[in-house]
Amino acid sequence: MNPPAIDSHFNRKRGEDTHRIKKAGTSAFLLFNNDELRKLRDLIDSALGGTTNDSTD
Helix, strand or coil: CCCCCEEEECCCCCCEEEEEECCCCCEEEEEEEEEHHHHHHHHHHHHEEEEECCCCC
16 A cells, blocks of 8 residues: 655645645545644644644644
8 A cells, every 4th residue: 555645835826835645546635734734743643642742823
């Protein structure tokens, strides 16, 4: 099984950096901006029992 591919770039239309996480072997993807990606990482860390929080919120 191939891991998901992550493509990050500046999206001119949205005026922000975006991160597209693609499901291997399909055209499906999830799109996140920096804030959404940071919140997702915090949720994953919390679910795995991590105690670090890099968020400035």
